[in-house]
Amino acid sequence: MHDVGLQQRERAIIVAVVRKGADNTITEEHLEELRLLLDTAGADVVDDLVQERERPDIATAIGKGKVEELVELVKEHEAAMVVFDDDLTPAQVRNLEKAVNVKVLDRTQVILDIFAANARSVEARTQVELAQLEYLLPRLTRMWTHLSKQFGGIGTKGPGETQIETDRRMYRTRMQRLREKLADIDVQRSVQRKGREGLPRFALVGYTNAGKSSLMKVLTQSDVHIEDRLFATLDTTVRAFELPAGQKALLSDTVGFIRKLPTQLVASFRSTLAETLEADVLIHVVDCAHSHVRDHIAVVEQTLSSLGVESTPTLLVFNKVDLVTDKHILDDLEAEYPGCIFISAARGVNLGRLLTRMQDEYEDLGIHITLHIPYESMNIVSTIYDDTEVLHRDDTETSVVLVVKVASGNLDRFRSRYEQFMHESPTSSTPV
Ligand SMILES: Nc1nc2c(ncn2[C@@H]2O[C@H](COP(=O)(O)OP(=O)(O)OP(=O)(O)O)[C@@H](O)[C@H]2O)c(=O)[nH]1
Numbered sequence: 001m002h003d004v005g006l007q008q009r010e011r012a013i014i015v016a017v018v019r020k021g022a023d024n025t026i027t028e029e030h031l032e033e034l035r036l037l038l039d040t041a042g043a044d045v046v047d048d049l050v051q052e053r054e055r056p057d058i059a060t061a062i063g064k065g066k067v068e069e070l071v072e073l074v075k076e077h078e079a080a081m082v083v084f085d086d087d088l089t090p091a092q093v094r095n096l097e098k099a100v101n102v103k104v105l106d107r108t109q110v111i112l113d114i115f116a117a118n119a120r121s122v123e124a125r126t127q128v129e130l131a132q133l134e135y136l137l138p139r140l141t142r143m144w145t146h147l148s149k150q151f152g153g154i155g156t157k158g159p160g161e162t163q164i165e166t167d168r169r170m171y172r173t174r175m176q177r178l179r180e181k182l183a184d185i186d187v188q189r190s191v192q193r194k195g196r197e198g199l200p201r202f203a204l205v206g207y208t209n210a211g212k213s214s215l216m217k218v219l220t221q222s223d224v225h226i227e228d229r230l231f232a233t234l235d236t237t238v239r240a241f242e243l244p245a246g247q248k249a250l251l252s253d254t255v256g257f258i259r260k261l262p263t264q265l266v267a268s269f270r271s272t273l274a275e276t277l278e279a280d281v282l283i284h285v286v287d288c289a290h291s292h293v294r295d296h297i298a299v300v301e302q303t304l305s306s307l308g309v310e311s312t313p314t315l316l317v318f319n320k321v322d323l324v325t326d327k328h329i330l331d332d333l334e335a336e337y338p339g340c341i342f343i344s345a346a347r348g349v350n351l352g353r354l355l356t357r358m359q360d361e362y363e364d365l366g367i368h369i370t371l372h373i374p375y376e377s378m379n380i381v382s383t384i385y386d387d388t389e390v391l392h393r394d395d396t397e398t399s400v401v402l403v404v405k406v407a408s409g410n411l412d413r414f415r416s417r418y419e420q421f422m423h424e425s426p427t428s429s430t431p432v
Pocket residue numbers: 206207208209210211212213214215225226227228229230231232233234254255256257319320321322323343344345346347
């Protein structure tokens with residue numbers, strides 16, 4: 001597979017291009033995250049370079065003068081690569097590589113490399129390979145033009161073009177095969193999901209390294225892979241657990257998100273995320289000890305909305321409270337995010353309360369049921385008003401039509417009482 005060569009620990013210089021007057025602390029944070037990504041990928045960052053520009057230079061992203069500075073830095077540190085925090089065009093990569101004489105990568109490639117290294121299951125490996133090919137396909141032409149130029153001269157263009165076509169076809173055939181493989185896995189998955197229908201479903205979501213798997217482990221008492229590194233989890237696992245009232249429920253743990261998660265990965269991981277997409281309630285786990293908590297929350301919310309799940313009720317859970325010594329930080333978060341809850345998965349702090357909140361959140365969902373009450377049974381209408389929340393009433397010629405919201409836990413009791421008026425089975429479980 002494509003390999004950006006981060007197997008041994010290599011020395012890297014990182015580069016960010018920012019707008020003039022950009023917030024320094026944000027730039028610093030982005031560079032820090034790139035440092036962490038490279039560390040996970042197996043490289044040590046030896047220096048960084050920040051270029052302020054209105055917009056990135058078309059040819060080199062950073063512009064001529066800065067390229068010279070970069071060349072010097074590479075020499076000085078004997079760096080093996082330069083990594084940009086932003087996506088580079090193939091032309092920029094080509095120009096930069098020519099100038100600095102070491103490989104030039106962007107953030108997307110580093111993330112793809114980490115995913116490739118961490119993928120264990122057939123599904124994850126297939127998804128990562130598909131994302132990698134997706135990333136490479138539009139870059140093929142440039143790669144070959146690059147080579148033709150390098151080796152130059154008469155006759156390189158013709159075969160080059162043919163080669164590009166052959167490669168493209170090969171890539172496309174391979175991608176097609178990977179997609180078919182994923183579709184097969186998806187069928188198996190939905191069969192498994194069918195077997196679990198009817199149980200309340202919760203899904204852990206959050207920034208990478210927030211502690212989702214740790215929480216999965218303590219809530220379901222199962223053996224889960226936990227590691228202090230980015231993207232330790234790539235596969236979705238589903239485990240059963242019990243809500244405080246004794247009801248059996250399901251919890252899923254899945255891949256974490258990150259700022260600028262490559263779109264190719266989001267697309268190919270869609271089926272892995274299916275459990276998340278279909279959950280009744282999301283548990284958004286946040287590392288509250290991180291200096292950029294709010295950014296992390298926003299990134300996760302954006303990613304969720306790009307996946308079309310912004311309307312699923314979500315419980316905001318601040319994890320790792322044990323690491324926060326300044327109580328003001330927690331007070332501020334609590335004021336800013338009403339309804340949030342503070343826990344420590346590792347220390348077992350506040351987990352009972354979290355479970356209760358999960359149960360409440362699920363019960364709040366309710367189920368919408370339409371009742372048709374003929375006028376001769378009018379006396380029951382007021383009982384229904386006492387029993388449930390009436391969302392809508394329509395007095396037709398023959399009957400009173402009521403749309404009511406029934407808490408999931410009360411469904412059986414409700415059904416036994418009013419079955420004769422329920423024309424259809426419960427239709428949706430959308431929250432109000
Ligand atoms: N101090 C402290 N550390 C925690 C807590 N919860 C998790 N951690 C640590 O945070 C690191 C990441 O935990 P994981 O559970 O693997 O995080 P994740 O969200 O599943 O991460 P990815 O799968 O990589 O996205 C591990 O080193 C955990 O031991 C906590 O409550 N307190």
